[in-house]
Amino acid sequence: MIEAELKAVVRDPERVAALLDARAEGHPQVYEDTYYDLPDGSLMAGDRELRLRTVHGEHDTRSVLTYKDARVDASGSKPEHETRVDEPNAVHAMLAGLGYVRAIAFSKRCRNYEFEHAGRRMLATLVQVPELDGTFLELETLVEQEQLGPALDDVRAVLASFGIAEKDLTTELYTDAVAARRA
Incomplete structure (x- = not known):
């Protein structure tokens, strides 16, 4: 499956949050993300x-391993x-044992909204990364x-309804932005 996703900088977070709240119930969550790479950095x-x-x-609280x-x-x-992970500490140990190294770790404060648009299940997430502005x-x-092209058209239509423009x-990946901020 392809994650047809667009990410935007939100210029008016309160307005967008109110529009999302009118569409679906928001669920606050904190994500603790650890990204792994091979020692030579070839994965990233x-x-x-x-x-x-x-x-x-x-x-x-739940854990998920994603590639x-x-x-x-x-x-x-x-x-x-x-895939869901029952024992995250065991997975950290397995990845290290297989030769992967922790490339970067950080947290995100999120509010997730699930809804349907144009017959598609959508997930909207308002994100704040404590180390980043905005x-x-x-x-x-x-x-x-x-279905990627039509799905992205539907995603763009929903974003436009929230006042999010192409500009x-x-x-930019959070991993890159956090790494740049830490450098």
């Missing part, structure tokens, strides 16, 4: 991601493979490769 250099995420929600392949188009959309909006839907879109 090849635009691929290996991430172990622990999500702290209102009522539970994202390289971008398939200019939007930044990537094939994604994900608020971001990620909007995604999972599709087969041949607000960004393909």
